[in-house]
Amino acid sequence: MKFIFAGLSLFLAAGLASAEEATSDNALAESPTWEEIKADVVGTTELKDGASLFTLTAPYRADDAATVPVVIEQKTPGKLLIKAITLVIDENPAPVAAEIHFGPAMMPLRFETRVRVNQYSNIRAIAEMPDGSYMTGRFVKASGGCSAPAGKDPAAALTGMGDMRLKLFDEAVPLTRREAQIMIRHPNYSGLQRDQVTQLFIGAHFINQLEVRQGGELLFSLEGGISISENPVFRFSYSDNGSPDLAVHAVDTEGNVFDQVLPKRPPA
Numbered sequence: 002m003k004f005i006f007a008g009l010s011l012f013l014a015a016g017l018a019s020a021e022e023a024t025s026d027n028a029l030a031e032s033p034t035w036e037e038i039k040a041d042v043v044g045t046t047e048l049k050d051g052a053s054l055f056t057l058t059a060p061y062r063a064d065d066a067a068t069v070p071v072v073i074e075q076k077t078p079g080k081l082l083i084k085a086i087t088l089v090i091d092e093n094p095a096p097v098a099a100e101i102h103f104g105p106a107m108m109p110l111r112f113e114t115r116v117r118v119n120q121y122s123n124i125r126a127i128a129e130m131p132d133g134s135y136m137t138g139r140f141v142k143a144s145g146g147c148s149a150p151a152g153k154d155p156a157a158a159l160t161g162m163g164d165m166r167l168k169l170f171d172e173a174v175p176l177t178r179r180e181a182q183i184m185i186r187h188p189n190y191s192g193l194q195r196d197q198v199t200q201l202f203i204g205a206h207f208i209n210q211l212e213v214r215q216g217g218e219l220l221f222s223l224e225g226g227i228s229i230s231e232n233p234v235f236r237f238s239y240s241d242n243g244s245p246d247l248a249v250h251a252v253d254t255e256g257n258v259f260d261q262v263l264p265k266r267p268p269a
Contacts, residue, residue: 027061029123030140034091042089042097043127043134051135054081055110057126059139066146068115068230073126078109085129086112089138090228092122094147094193098228104219111180111238112221115230117146117191148193151231155196155203158188158231163259165249182236183213183263185251191227208233210252216244241265 058072073086082105088098098116116124118141125138151158163186170180185208192205211223213235220239245266251259 027059027140029125029138032091032123034096035123035125038091038096042087046134048127048134048136051126051128051137053077054130054135055083055126055128055137057124057138059124059141061140061142063118063141063143063146065149066118066143067149069118069124069141069143069146070113070115071124072111072113074111075109081130081132082108083110083128083130086110087127087129088114088116088228089125089127090116090118090122091125092120093117093228094119094191095226095228097226099223099225101221101223102219103221106215106218106240106242107220107237108240109238113234113236115234116228117149117230118143118228119147120144147191147227148195150197151188151190151194151203154198155188161186163187163251163257163261165259165261165263167247167263167265169265177241178238179241180236180238181247182234183247183249184232184234185211185249185259186232187251187253189227189229189231189233193227206254208251208253210250212250214248214250215239215242215246218242218244220247 054077055073055075059069063069075083083103085100085102087100089096090098103110121142121144123138123140125136127134127136166184168182187208189207190203190205192202194203195201196203205227207225207227207229209225211225213220221237246262246264248262
């Protein structure tokens, strides 16, 4: 992955469904920055208009620039397989927020996460499909997300680092298509935040690799950067294969490895 350098409480009771829905006036805006970084992000790959195939929903004006909700959803279920999404925030110090690969059980795709937005910017989703690459996105008004103070002091933020929580929705209903939310405790420091006591910069320290599986089947893998929010949260729909749990494997930039098996049902 090419990273171009130029929270909330972990245990949420509810999902990421945003209070502010995207509006018709926050379509992608003209962006000289995108023209400068495009070749570094996609090379010479032709990007087709993906608006008819999938949507990226984000608030026009974010309540919190450090935790901006982003929802990517397929509009044409069964038509095309979305193999991967590259999430780009044009004006961030590291514009490529994440590269996410999806297994077949994630189709039709509905995937949410929270990102930092450093200044008014386009947020783009570039989808890799069998017949080429497609792009769509939204323009978001937010600023200061990458340098916003962490929710806790550095010592407290490292307490319980790597703890995870799984929330299932409609778990009492016998469905094959389910919705889940995984939350991971981690400060995900951007390298642009200051210790509120010493005023020294806190070094970048974030989860840069993530895999989520049900049984041995990959649901999604993610290679992330500094733009994923503190205490990352991922909400997604998937086809349940009957496995009793989801297994999460995460690695951060300091080499810490976090493995956890999350039962789909609480113990009796």
